[in-house]
Amino acid sequence: QNDAALRGERAAAPSYPMPRVSPVDPPPQLAALRAGRAASRVTLWDGSEVWLVTSHAGVRAVLGDRRFTAVTSAPGFPMLTRTSQLVRAAPHTASFIRMDDPDHSRLRSMLTRDFLARRAEDMRPVLRELLDDMLGGLVAAGEKPVDLVAGLTIPVPSRVIALLFGVGEDRRDFIEGRSAILIDRGYTPDQVAAARDELDGFLRELVESRVADPGTDLVSRLVTDQVRPGRLSVEELVPMCRLLLVAGHGTTTSQASLSLLSLATDPGLADALTKDESLLPKAVEELLRFHSIVQNGLARAAIEDVQLDDVTIKAGEGVVLSLSAGNRDERVFPAPDTLDPHRDARRHLAFGHGIHQCLGQWLAKVEIEEMLAAVLRRLPGVRLAVPFEELDFRHEVSSYGLGALPVTW
Numbered sequence: 001q002n003d004a005a006l007r008g009e010r011a012a013a014p015s016y017p018m019p020r021v022s023p024v025d026p027p028p029q030l031a032a033l034r035a036g037r038a039a040s041r042v043t044l045w046d047g048s049e050v051w052l053v054t055s056h057a058g059v060r061a062v063l064g065d066r067r068f069t070a071v072t073s074a075p076g077f078p079m080l081t082r083t084s085q086l087v088r089a090a091p092h093t094a095s096f097i098r099m100d101d102p103d104h105s106r107l108r109s110m111l112t113r114d115f116l117a118r119r120a121e122d123m124r125p126v127l128r129e130l131l132d133d134m135l136g137g138l139v140a141a142g143e144k145p146v147d148l149v150a151g152l153t154i155p156v157p158s159r160v161i162a163l164l165f166g167v168g169e170d171r172r173d174f175i176e177g178r179s180a181i182l183i184d185r186g187y188t189p190d191q192v193a194a195a196r197d198e199l200d201g202f203l204r205e206l207v208e209s210r211v212a213d214p215g216t217d218l219v220s221r222l223v224t225d226q227v228r229p230g231r232l233s234v235e236e237l238v239p240m241c242r243l244l245l246v247a248g249h250g251t252t253t254s255q256a257s258l259s260l261l262s263l264a265t266d267p268g269l270a271d272a273l274t275k276d277e278s279l280l281p282k283a284v285e286e287l288l289r290f291h292s293i294v295q296n297g298l299a300r301a302a303i304e305d306v307q308l309d310d311v312t313i314k315a316g317e318g319v320v321l322s323l324s325a326g327n328r329d330e331r332v333f334p335a336p337d338t339l340d341p342h343r344d345a346r347r348h349l350a351f352g353h354g355i356h357q358c359l360g361q362w363l364a365k366v367e368i369e370e371m372l373a374a375v376l377r378r379l380p381g382v383r384l385a386v387p388f389e390e391l392d393f394r395h396e397v398s399s400y401g402l403g404a405l406p407v408t409w
């Protein structure tokens with residue numbers, strides 16, 4: 001092929017993910033693609049071509065359609081990162097986020113009651129106390145600036161998970177460190193596999209200790225209600241616990257960090273929330289829409305031919321659903337690039353859609369609401385302590401976020 005033909009092909013299927021121009025907005029090419037056909041061809045890092053869906057309606061249609069599978073070993077499944085192959089290479093390590101029904105719903109349903117909205121509400125008083133301690137400590141130390149990532153948005157989700165699992169403080173660093181490696185594209189597949197194996201080893205020991213001596217935590221409940229009666233094996237419980245750890249950690253940290261960044265840089269948001277704290281739940285939905293931290297979207301493969309408006313997706317073809325593009329779709333959210341805490345953003349796609357829609361969404365929202373409320377109360381007039389351009393945005397991590405958030409008040 002001559003150069004011109006190659007260039008033509010590249011232009012037809014641009015590389016994905018595309019680079020951002022503004023650190024708080026999705027790449028502008030996504031908006032251009034959204035204005036076009038229902039799905040466009042893009043090229044992934046490994047040279048493979050997949051479909052990219054960028055409209056709100058299109059993302060919902062695919063995620064709500066059983067003719068698309070979440071099983072990584074399915075033909076054509078998009079390998080979004082170098083490490084996506086790990087799950088494919090070791091299917092026994094897959095958790096239910098990578099399964100279809102009925103396997104998926106059999107396992108997910110064992111956890112539903114622990115993650116209901118009212119169970120998340122039960123966590124609120126515990127969180128308030130925890131946050132009072134943490135921010136009280138930061139303020140009392142009298143040192144400014146403080147880094148709200150190290151000081152708040154990493155430890156809060158990590159403590160919440162440790163509480164759920166009944167794991168001691170001494171193991172939190174280990175869990176935080178290993179979970180962070182699993183979602184960072186900066187690590188090699190070997191490093192990620194090693195971190196996953198170490199985490200699984202730790203979880204297996206935890207499960208076995210609960211089998212021997214159950215307590216009142218979530219793992220003990222699963223052992224008593226599901227493992228003992230033979231409905232769930234230890235081999236299935238370990239990846240389930242890993243999923244909760246990994247899915248609940250980095251995501252919440254990233255979303256909370258970017259939400260606090262908005263609070264520190266957008267006086268309109270801080271004013272609106274200071275005047276009326278009851279606006280918080282609405283503002284958190286809008287912050288989820290606006291930041292859409294699952295930045296590279298979700299992967300699926302078609303198991304049958306599917307007509308998506310003007311595009312036919314053939315069986316065995318991969319599809320990537322851009323949650324961030326769908327969340328900036330002007331047909332659903334007028335003036336989509338404006339962060340408006342008064343907007344009703346509940347139709348956002350930040351937690352996905354369909355059978356895999358985030359199980360931890362209520363817990364995540366309560367955590368983020370409480371972190372914002374605590375910062376508003378304890379650090380009045382919170383603002384960035386460094387120029388915006390110096391912030392360390394984490395482009396390499398599957399949940400987009402910040403390495404540090406130095407603030408003063």
Ligand code: HEM
Nearest residue numbers: 096097247248251252255350351352355356358359360364
């Ligand atoms: C699934 C986002 C917090 C547990 C998902 C999915 C998204 C998502 C987009 C769908 C994945 C797919 O369809 O392939 C987020 C965001 C969070 C967050 C943005 C924070 C702001 C949490 C927390 C937990 C959690 C705190 C639990 C402790 C899960 C689980 C699944 C999931 C278990 C798999 C559900 C299934 O396959 O049925 N999350 N998540 N997430 N999330 Fe979250």
